[in-house]
Amino acid sequence: MKDKSYLTNIEYINDIFEQYLSDSSVIDSSWRYFFDGFTLNSDNESLTLENVPKEELEDIYNEFKVLNLIDDYRKRGHLFTETNPVRKRRHYSPTLDIENYGLQKEHLTKKFKAASEIGLPVSTLDTIINHLKQTYCRSIGVEYMYIRTPDIIRWFKQKMEPIKNEPQLTITDKKRIYSDLVRATFFEQFLHKKFIGQKRFSLEGVDAIIPTLNFAADYASDKGVEEIVLGMSHRGRLTVLANFIEKPIDELFQEYVGKSYDDESILGDVKYHLGFNNIRVSNNGKKLFVSLLPNPSHLETVAPVALGFAKARINKKHQRNFDKLLPIVIHGDAAIAAQGIVYETAQMSQLEGYGVGGTIHIVLNNQVGFTTNYTEGRSSTYSTDVAKITQSPVFHVNADDPEALVYVTQLAIEFRQTFHRDVYIDILGYRKYGHNEGDEPRFTQPTLYKAIEQHPNVRQLYYEKLVQEFPSIANELKTIEQNYSSKLQQAYDNALQMPIVKVKHFLHEEWEKYRHATQTDFELNINTSVNEDLLRKLAIQLNTLPQDKTFFSKTIKILNERIQLINNNKVDWALAEQLAFATLLNEQHAVRISGQDSERGTFSHRHSALVVEDTDEKYYPLKNISSTQAPFYVYNSLLSEYGVLGFEYGYSLASPNDLTIWEAQFGDFHNVGQVIIDQYLSSAKDKWSLMSGLTLFLPHGYEGQGPEHSSARIERFLILAANDNMILANLTTPANLFHLLRRQVKAPFR
Known part of the structure; x- marks a missing residue:
């Protein structure tokens, strides 16, 4: 005390x-x-x-x-x-x-x-x-x-305090909660009966996430939200797809019984990794665009990807208005407590280049990680203690109290819309089965699973509560159960008649004018030329400083040298890059580059942000080309590779028409973000038919700085390059750089 x-x-x-x-x-x-x-x-x-x-x-x-x-x-x-x-x-x-x-x-x-x-x-x-x-x-x-x-x-x-944290719900609200609980529990039980022995990573034990998400969507819509971006790992993903994203249930069942894909270019992935977009109609009649990002088995990897995707949508679709898009990331308790990517992502939340106006973090707290007890899985009191580094509030809620969860989620959304800060909701529940449905949890948690076996599920508990509170609605609740059971059976019967699995491409409307690369594309001559007079004009404009501001003398010297180069019909690496960016911006292609020290450039070559002398004001030549140019974004990132590379990959998923670049401080350092390269960049095409135009800058050279600054570990990319999934380029002239950057945007494939 x-x-x-x-x-x-x-x-x-x-x-x-x-x-x-x-x-x-x-x-x-x-x-x-x-x-x-x-x-x-x-x-x-x-x-x-x-x-x-x-x-x-x-x-x-x-x-x-x-x-x-x-x-x-x-x-x-x-x-x-x-x-x-x-x-x-x-x-x-x-x-x-x-x-x-x-x-x-x-x-x-x-x-x-x-x-x-x-x-x-x-x-x-x-x-x-x-x-x-x-x-x-x-x-x-x-x-x-x-x-x-x-x-x-x-x-x-x-x-x-005035309402003592008591939910203020109508009987209509409560019947909706019960309907959502029926959908969550009956869907999981149906999968368990029909697809015996198949993994699904059941939601059972935290079923109340479904009414939580559905009420969140309606409440967010009332608060002006037009889009929700959701990132989550595999636990409960199928139920979320069916009962929140509203993916047709027969299509989900088809992924269990189907024999092949309608897109022969896809090798496929387990069904609990797939993404989906949809438009759902809220209670107020407004349309809400919802996206669930594809994810690999690497827990928490999807978080920065989802937030990068959200950032791009906020910038491009919502005129940088945070209030129009709500990001939600769903975590597991063991993963959020232990994965370093969580900390990296949290540290982005209030940074200009990466902030999305606050994220709702929801933890499906099973109190166990695979076979590891929570007391063995972390040193902190709570799995959510990472929230404290950004002074984000945390709610801990009993998973058996869906009304409390609905109330807390609405309060969390109101907080996010008011303060544009992250907020965490820790749903204390359990995992009915083992890590997957074929795993035996009693080997390692016998006492816990004895308690779970005797514990009624939340739907049963809530049914008893409602019937006690409103005895007259018992038959109505049973009708809800019967109707959903019939819907599941009909969807299953439909799936049996469809042996070919349909693939709905993620964000199809944004990507419809682009295609996957073919072998002949790598020999394709794409026109990346620019009128010489325009190049000269842009070079002089970009490197001529405004007269009403005073700049560091060495900065002025560098820019004057660039003007001399263009007057002598020459370009160096920095000028070639600057002109590539400028011409793309002039042609309505936004350019975003982020990485450690990207504004100046690790090697003091870029100088995209010029500091006004004796002030903290910055002047960006590439933001001052014309009033009609596309946006130019350049950010010094936090000292992170994994998180920032994931964020930029997510950003590229929502920006097919733009140039998105992640720059390593030294190329060799990309290995800290190797998970993103392995699980997304190199393989997302084959797994999920996903396209990305992300560009990686990996500067390196044998300049006496030792083996960790010398090679960009090019051999790793050579091993991963297959099925026309990436372009590897070791440039030898500034002209190579200029045309390759423009080609990245102008090509009809990604």
């Missing part, structure tokens, strides 16, 4: 009281609320704490003890919640027992003015504690008091 010795220090309290009398705005709100009540009951204008009778002074001390109790419920209440459906919570000390605050049982019936701190009138301590328990210690635990922005702290208090 933190030190509270100041409660008996009359001088300390009197100093704060004098500050209150002088200017109440400078002291903490908890003291201010108390002193408001203290002075309200006194007509003595010269009142000080030193002349207060002993009995009243004791009351003052007790008021502060109650204020500290309230403060600790806000800070530590999440440690004492009822959020775990199948396990007892770990013991945390000290508890929130009143004795730890110098209060006794006789105080429970005593009334305290401190109740005003949580929006209550003068109330008994018992009433205050019940209010706090309902708000912070039931099915919902909240971590937010570490956030350093007072407005956010105040916002959460005002949203949660």
Whole structure:
């Protein structure tokens, strides 16, 4: 328990009281609320704490003890919640027992003015504690008091405490929740019966994610969202595809029973890795475009890819308006706690080049990773403790309370739309089977799985709750079950009649004018030429600085040398790149380049952002070509390869008509992001029929800097190059660079 010795220090309290009398705005709100009540009951204008009778002074001390109790419920209440459906919570000390605050049982019936701190009138301590328990210690635990922005702290208090974190749902809402739970549980059970022995990575145990997502979509639409981008790994993915993305169920079943693909170029992948786009209609009648990104088996790899995709859509489709697109990333508890890519992605969240206006992170917390207990899988208290590095709030919610989940998700969306910050929702549930349906979990977690075996699923629990609350709707709920069962059987019968699996290409409308490369394309002569007069004009314009700004003398020298080059009919590497970018921008192709030190360039060659002398202002020549040019983006990335390369790959998926570049500080360093190269760049074409125009800059050379700066590990790319999946180019002249960059955009294939 933190030190509270100041409660008996009359001088300390009197100093704060004098500050209150002088200017109440400078002291903490908890003291201010108390002193408001203290002075309200006194007509003595010269009142000080030193002349207060002993009995009243004791009351003052007790008021502060109650204020500290309230403060600790806000800070530590999440440690004492009822959020775990199948396990007892770990013991945390000290508890929130009143004795730890110098209060006794006789105080429970005593009334305290401190109740005003949580929006209550003068109330008994018992009433205050019940209010706090309902708000912070039931099915919902909240971590937010570490956030350093007072407005956010105040916002959460005002949203949660007046209603005690109790969902405000109509009977129609509750029937919708039940319908979603039926769809989630019946879909999983149908797969289990019809496709015996096949892996599906069941959602069972966290089934309530389906009403959570569906209510989230409707609420987001009400808040002005027009698009949702979703990234998730395999757990529960099929159910999400069927019951949130609304992929036709017969097509999902077809992937189990089909014999071949209608696109012969696809080698295929397991069905729980596939992506999908769709338009769903929200309750308010508005259309909502939803995308689920394809993902490999590498857990969490899809997170930066999804956010890069979202960033591109925000820039291109929504005029950089964060409020129009909502990114959601669904994690597993073991993965979010241990995968380094999670930290890299989190650190992007507030950076200009990578921020997407806040992401809703949802953790499907099974309390186990494959066979590893959660106590063996992390050192942190929670799997979501990474949220604290960006001061993001965290909700911990019992997976057996779908109403609480719906409420929390709506609150999370409102927070995101208000503050454009990340928010995390930790759904405490379980995994009904092993890591997959053929795995035996009792080898390693016998006691846990004994509890799970005896535990009714959330649909059954919610059915009993609704029938008890509304006895007259029992038959209606049974009808919902029967109708969905019939729908599943009909979809299965349809799938049996369709032996050829249909492939709906991801983001088809954006990519319809492009195609996969063929062998002859690598010999194709693509026109990448530009009128010489235009090149000269652009070169001089880009390297002539505005007269009303002062620049570093060495910067001026570099730009003057470029003008001399063009006047002498020559170009160097930097000028060739600059002209390639400029001509593409002039032809309405956006250019984005990001990497470590990309603005200046690792080798001090690019100078795309020129700092105005003695200021922090930057001038970007490539952003000042004309009023009608396409956007130019250049960013110094955080010190990350894996996360940033994944982000830029995702960005390229939504930008087929643009030039998207990831630049390694040294080419050899790409091996830190090897997962993206292996699982996406080299193989996404064969697995998912996915196209990308991402360009990698991998500078290297034998210049005495040792083996880790010398080769760009070209042999790795040579091994991965197959089936016309990539272009590898070791350039020898600036002209090569100019034409190759333009060819990357002008080619009809990707």
